Amino acid sequence: MTCTDLTEVYRAEYGRCVATLTRLLGDLGLAEEAVQDAFATAVDTWGDDPPRNPGAWIVTTARNRAIDRLRRESTREARHAQSLLLHQADDEEVGPVRDDQLRLIFTCCHPALSPLAQTALTLRLIAGLEVPEIARAYLVPEATISQRIVRAKKKIRDAGIPYRVPEAPELPARLAPVLAVLYLVFNEGYTATSGELVRTDLSREAIRLARALAELMPDEPEVTGLLALLLLVEARRPARVGPSGELVVLTEQDRSLWDRELIAEGHELVRRCLRRDRPGPYQLQAAINAVHTDGPATDWTQVLALYDQLFELQPTPVVALNRAVAVAEVHGPALALAVVDELDLPDYHLLPATRADLLTRLDRPVEAAAAYDEAIALATNDTERAFLEDRRARLEV
Amino acid sequence: MHYLMGVRIDESVLPYPDDELEATFARVGAVNDEMKAAGVWVFGGGLTPSDSATVVRRESGATTVTDGPFAETKEQLGGFYVIEVDDLDQALHWAEKCAEACRVPIEVRPFEGIA
Numbered sequence: 001m002t003c004t005d006l007t008e009v010y011r012a013e014y015g016r017c018v019a020t021l022t023r024l025l026g027d028l029g030l031a032e033e034a035v036q037d038a039f040a041t042a043v044d045t046w047g048d049d050p051p052r053n054p055g056a057w058i059v060t061t062a063r064n065r066a067i068d069r070l071r072r073e074s075t076r077e078a079r080h081a082q083s084l085l086l087h088q089a090d091d092e093e094v095g096p097v098r099d100d101q102l103r104l105i106f107t108c109c110h111p112a113l114s115p116l117a118q119t120a121l122t123l124r125l126i127a128g129l130e131v132p133e134i135a136r137a138y139l140v141p142e143a144t145i146s147q148r149i150v151r152a153k154k155k156i157r158d159a160g161i162p163y164r165v166p167e168a169p170e171l172p173a174r175l176a177p178v179l180a181v182l183y184l185v186f187n188e189g190y191t192a193t194s195g196e197l198v199r200t201d202l203s204r205e206a207i208r209l210a211r212a213l214a215e216l217m218p219d220e221p222e223v224t225g226l227l228a229l230l231l232l233v234e235a236r237r238p239a240r241v242g243p244s245g246e247l248v249v250l251t252e253q254d255r256s257l258w259d260r261e262l263i264a265e266g267h268e269l270v271r272r273c274l275r276r277d278r279p280g281p282y283q284l285q286a287a288i289n290a291v292h293t294d295g296p297a298t299d300w301t302q303v304l305a306l307y308d309q310l311f312e313l314q315p316t317p318v319v320a321l322n323r324a325v326a327v328a329e330v331h332g333p334a335l336a337l338a339v340v341d342e343l344d345l346p347d348y349h350l351l352p353a354t355r356a357d358l359l360t361r362l363d364r365p366v367e368a369a370a371a372y373d374e375a376i377a378l379a380t381n382d383t384e385r386a387f388l389e390d391r392r393a394r395l396e397v
Numbered sequence: 398m399h400y401l402m403g404v405r406i407d408e409s410v411l412p413y414p415d416d417e418l419e420a421t422f423a424r425v426g427a428v429n430d431e432m433k434a435a436g437v438w439v440f441g442g443g444l445t446p447s448d449s450a451t452v453v454r455r456e457s458g459a460t461t462v463t464d465g466p467f468a469e470t471k472e473q474l475g476g477f478y479v480i481e482v483d484d485l486d487q488a489l490h491w492a493e494k495c496a497e498a499c500r501v502p503i504e505v506r507p508f509e510g511i512a
Binding site for chain 2: 110112158159160161162164166170
């Protein structure tokens with residue numbers, strides 16, 4: 001077994017194993033230690049002959065390791081945990097394992113934890129990313145990430161955050177942060193806050209987690225909607241950056257570069273959501289992206305109708321700004337500019353960038369240049385900044 | 398587990414105008430009864446304003462007594478509950494009801510231990 005194989009097993013199985021061990025041990029910290037012990041043993045013993053079911057092997061080994069560890073401790077809690085462990089059946093438990101994972105996702109994204117802690121915990125415990133990988137992805141020092149994870153785990157233990165899937169009445173409120181974390185992770189991979197434009201691995205992790213969640217909760221249309229949204233945005237990735245690394249906007253993208261398979265899957269998921277007729281923000285955004293990826297050109301009237309619906313559910317300035325782009329296509333740039341000028345979105349570079357584009361189309365180059373300057377000053381991503389500088393340079397001022 | 402639910406009030410504004418006082422008491426009383434009926438109630442009560450507070454310090458064998466709250470901030474503890482429930486989600490469920498009844502934020506904190 002090669003090092004890459006083992007890394008892949010780790011990625012695929014870590015979250016699942018920690019989730020199961022957390023149920024068995026009732027403690028996240030102990031569960032993680034046991035799973036890490038088991039992986040360390042795997043490195044030493046698997047060699048060229050890995051077990052048929054690596055996940056089951058890790059869980060069994062981790063459970064035995066935890067029993068050994070608890071035997072060495074003499075506290076009452078340790079003895080209690082040990083007897084619980086010894087009396088548990090050692091079968092494959094497909095059903096409970098799925099529930100374990102769901103429980104852990106809801107624990108990691110509990111609203112009592114800060115959004116950053118939710119993200120870091122989800123990447124560490126569910127996606128199985130190592131602390132240095134998370135730190136690199138978010139361009140923060142490793143110490144910051146590990147400190148955040150340690151603190152979050154301490155709060156889970158001290159504050160008594162339970163390991164359970166919320167019941168139906170609380171589910172919508174509790175599902176929201178889970179979906180928000182996956183969406184954030186995807187977006188960070190799609191338009192990194194700083195440096196180069198995309199970090200493919202973060203987007204891939206987000207899609208993997210969204211797939212797992214959609215499989216675990218097939219009756220929640222917003223979960224399906226989020227997965228569809230991520231797939232349809234991901235499908236356009238190959239066309240989004242030009243030959244010399246420059247940003248290519250949607251209307252100028254080479255559609256033959258789009259991933260047909262992802263688009264087909266995304267469209268099917270959107271259709272499935274629409275049949276349920278319980279629209280939510282993620283489903284509507286997925287539907288908008290389905291229109292963008294349907295046929296040779298975007299049907300902007302349909303996009304605008306969907307944005308109207310989205311704005312009704314989520315009357316935020318960011319939604320209003322995106323809606324204004326559709327207004328420009330359907331009713332012309334003058335009307336869109338009137339909408340944009342009403343918006344209050346300080347420090348958001350896409351507001352002046354959108355204004356600049358509308359002003360250019362209205363043949364008001366001097367104001368457009370000023371708006372581009374404002375957008376350039378606010379943009380933090382190198383590729384986006386280069387794109388804005390190029391657009392500004394093309395103006396005839 | 399035991400949790401403290403602290404009622405956070407802004408003392409620079411009058412929390413409940415006179416004409417709302419009775420309705421507020423009725424709402425809070427109803428939630429208190431509900432907590433007692435559910436068997437989660439341990440103790441609770443409202444506090445007088447923080448200008449009635451006194452701080453006692455022991456330093457190098459001497460005692461000093463000073464007037465006023467420990468920290469002179471706008472936000473003060475207006476009252477509190479101690480409840481006993483299984484986990485944070487259950488505590489948050491009661492905190493939501495209290496926040497609705499008191500119309501002010503509730504801070505939920507677990508006890509580390511209870512004497």
